[in-house]
Amino acid sequence: MPVNLSAPQAADLHPVAGVRIGVAEAGVRKANRKDLTVFLLDEGTTVAGVFTQNRFCAAPVQVCREHLDGGQAIRAMVVNTGNANAGTGSDGLARARATCEALAGQLGLAASQVLPFSTGVIMEPLPVERITAALPAALADAQPAHWARAAEGIMTTDTVPKAFGTQVQIGGATVSVTGISKGAGMIRPNMATMLGFLATDACIAPDLVRDLVRDLAEQSFNRITIDGDTSTNDSFVLVATHKAAHAPITSLESSEGRALKAALLQVAQQLAQAIVRDGEGATKFITVRVEGGRTAGECRQVAYAIAHSPLVKTAFFASDPNLGRILAAVGYAGIADLDQTLIDLYLDDVHVAVQGGRNPQYREEDGQRVMKQQEITVRVVLGRGDAQDTVWTCDLSHDYVTINADYRS
Template identity: 90%
Template sequence: PAALADAQQEHWARAAEGIMTTDTIPKAFSTQLQIGGATVSVTGISKGAGMIRPNMATMLGFLATDACIAPALMRQLVRELADQSFNRITIDGDTSTNDSFVLLATHKAQHAPITSLDSAEGSALKAALLQVSQQLAQAIVRDGEGATKFITVRVEGGKTGEECRQVAYAIAHSPLVKTAFFASDPNLGRILAAVGYAGIADLDQTLIDLYLDDVHVAVQGGRNPAYREEDGQRVMKQSEITVRVVLGRGDAADTVWTCDLSHDYVTINADYRS
């Protein structure tokens, strides 16, 4: 009864706090858009800080909108949103026994029902939902246990999106790569090694280029002659870093988000027991 009595529309922040475990901050985002002359709201909360990797991670996500959308579209929509947000994050490469991402639509907004995600209205709603979903997912990475840096891993030039993700996760899951980021060490060999052992059988290493933000560090699989160590270290000292790998195999690309691996991660998980 107390929980039901506390179910107020302005209590999103309290709900975000209520689902926290090893999180250090509550995670909530909201946006609005116009559909058919009506103001539509999108609001969500999430929780997670460790044991985060797609396929049953210790995370929860709840996303709600007052948009009028055909119920038949919801299953497809929630899967597409998850695939481009919560299924693109990793903190430690570990998983748990449960996770949930729930999408709700109340149909309270005063506009004509959306019956196709390909319509202008459907595309606009999906874009707003995806924006909040990615903010919620990235907030989990930013609050990763012991994390000090937010890292975007972008792999381009693959034959398929699947192999791009395969390479991106090899980098994002590597303890050697993640500890190098914590130390602000531009250890190019660790990143290139992860690309190599990602499992692409016919990978041609002489086609690979590697960038740290705006710094071109490797050309055709080897060190860029123009690369300077101080440029790489400048990027590695930032709190937000983009690693971009160009495979030179095709036109596919994909992105995952991760963090560094610090002393505090070990301390938290040595002391914490659920």
């Protein structure tokens, strides 16, 4: 069961002017499940994305990069679940391009105006003929309010759909921000085995959108980890339709730019944290905050060492306050001149270690009390400076092994 995460309510997800979404059953891997989603974008929409840093990236990732770099306006996106179209060589590229051509043909667009996305099993041929056959049904289903259906349609091992929305006042106009994501395993910064789609009707200078999507990803999806694996298909896309009735935002440092970025970041972080809350086999949601570093980068380095550690994560699953494992992870994080005598460790409100050693006032029962909670904050103070950063992760349970052992069965 996900940790304090429930399925979204369609009424809470704001339609974004200029975006219509349709969902259909294509039978990509399993019958009788929503597994094909199309996004239709009005003319004038700006689209930007960031993708996996895995060098063995999937065919759709390669095609998305080509189409975004090609300079033509993106007018549609097509997403399938059940098959990643990764590890499929030149045939996979041909199938990803054929998917774009099929949707473009239905819409009277160039294939380069379509972005393809896939998620699911690796090294199996994409059944493009099933996708093509289901496209008319997906197009017929297209409605502005279908965000909740889309969140369901992109799931793989997720146990609940993930979608959030908000609205903000900018220049006297109501601006909508809505997004969906999927992911539950192979989660690691840079990015995760995840797909994320975030849209707004804000009017923003198109040349700002690319920088904005990178910054949003860096502060949300690149701050989560479940099992330390980096997927082949990770994709996060920002869509701006420019339909809201306010003056264009030309600087993210303006009051309007800051307001928009805050709204987008709120939803992006909710989507990213939802992936951790629904991590494969997860029973606990853990915030790892590292303070007192010389740079934010070294704070992240320490936070990731803690969040990736199987020993730390299994201790959290067992509610076992074997907290020396956290200090060990801090020590091997790779900061050569780290002074252990300056380090303090907190578990929520419990001061566990002071100046690198056990706090004389620390009691085992206090640590166990916190470890039994569903939501836990680990705070490490390095004593080296004023920088800080945060990573979100989960515990590692027996069910994680079962889910991944049986994934293809």
